[in-house]
Amino acid sequence: MSLSRYAAIVMALAAAMVLTRLLDEEVYGAYRKVWLLYGVLGPAFVNTLAGTLYYRAKTGARDTVLSVNLALGLSYGVLTALIGGLFAGFWASQLNITELETAFRYFALYMGLSVFAGIAEPLFVSIRRKKWLVGYSITYNIVEFFLIVVPFYLGMDIPTVFLIMSAGPAIRVLLLVILALRHIDALPSRPVFWAELSQSMAYGKGIFLLTIAAVAAVQVDKWVIGIFFEDDARYAVYEIGAKKIPFITALTAAVGASIVSEYADKLRAGAFAGAQDELRKVSSRLSLLLIPAVVVLFVFAEEVLFVLFGGYRDSAPVFRIYLLTVLTQLFFPHSILLGLGRSDITARYSVVEFGFNLVLSILLVSWIGLAGPAWATMLAHVLYIVLLFMYCKKQYDMSPSRIMPGKALLPLLVSMPILGFAAVALKYGAGFIWPGFILTTLVAGATGLFHVWKMKNW
Secondary structure, three states: OHHHHHHHHHHHHHHHHHHHHHOOHHHHHHHHHHHHHHHHHHHHHHHHHHHHHHHHOOOOOHHHHHHHHHHHHHHHHHHHHHHHHHOHHHHHHHOOOHHHHHHHHHHHHHHHHHHHHHHHHHHHHHOOOHHHHHHHHHHHHHHHHHHHHHHHHOOOOHHHHHHHHOHHHHHHHHHHHHHHHHOOOOOOOHHHHHHHHHHHHHHHHHHHHHHHHHHHHHHHHHHHHHHHOOOHHHHHHHHHHOOOOHHHHHHHHHHHHHHHHHHHHHHHOOOHHHHHHHHHHHHHHHHHHHHHHHHHHHHOHHHHHHHHHOOOHHHHHHHHHHHHHHHHOOOOHHHHHHHOOOHHHHHHHHHHHHHHHHHHHHHHHHHHHHHHHHHHHHHHHHHHHHHHHHHHHHHHOOOHHHOOOOHHHHHHHHHHHHHHHHHHHHHHHOOOHHHHHHHHHHHHHHHHHHHHHHHHOO
16 A cells, blocks of 8 residues: 555656646646645545545445445545536636636546545455555556646647546546446445445544645645735745655655554553654654755755756745755654544644644745745644644653654764765855765765664664
């Protein structure tokens, strides 16, 4: 499952790398603005589908689970399409792209089909075909990559591209429905089906609220930029800078999910000490690997953006701010609470993070311009992490110092200032930009691996 998610990340980055070279900033910015709606609704509905069906699959017969899987996928997909299509004029007006109202209507079709196709992961797990999921994910991501890139390469306009893109999830939905029906031996009776569907939807409400609060807190800065800046090129600059490095985010998310899976039983049993020690080791090792990378990326932001996106030097300030948010992702109080079954607490503080981010983004964008919402996003996430640590301390007497990296990071206090100074000296002092970038990248990688190896041998 992790491999299938990485495939999506790789192809999404590849698409961005190609499109930023094919399209000028105005067109790319307008194209990405339309994606904002799906950036919130897509993860919310797809995670709700997956989370609900993973949980309910343990309580019912497979035929019932697969039937409900199809019904929920269809329901959430239609709802998503209606939200996008019926209010297309509103979304286009809010984001200063009124000329793309038709594009929003076509994109609503893509969104609805993509959400319906979100049944894939729990479907493959339910029929015990996890290995198929990897091949399926790689194949459909490659197909959809070309469905996006080729039309733009041929000079087609944005609405036409979105209409063509819809063919990808449409094919996926067709194949998934056929696969599901082939594994349903007998349709459940109407009372059994409605009882399971009702319980699944009730359970899914909590997941939906948790996910949409968390996603909205992350996406709110882009909405603020889209609303406050009519210039689509400025939005493109911000959006590229806010991408961070997706592999870092995916790595920290995978670590957080594994923590929930591995230590949930210990945490619920009250065995906090052992879980805290393991969490500290995980956080320390992750820090030893990522902090050297952040140092190099921070100094050579312009060069990284050039390599990835063929330019976008103006995105470097936003890119650097977002890199700092990586440091907040090295701690996992949210994973502790999810392991304890307290998703309601993480949802509550996600709402606080969203509200704080929204208000601060509006204030800062008026004060310092394009970089304002990026600072707001970073500060809001710091607040979120602090609040979760405070809750863990108050309710479970879990000290943050027992979870955060300790003496393992001491070597970085010496090596990282030296690495950072050397990188700055090579780039700005000696003018050895590309040789300095390559050299410090190699040194950073070797330093991180060495410290992780040394930690294992303590």
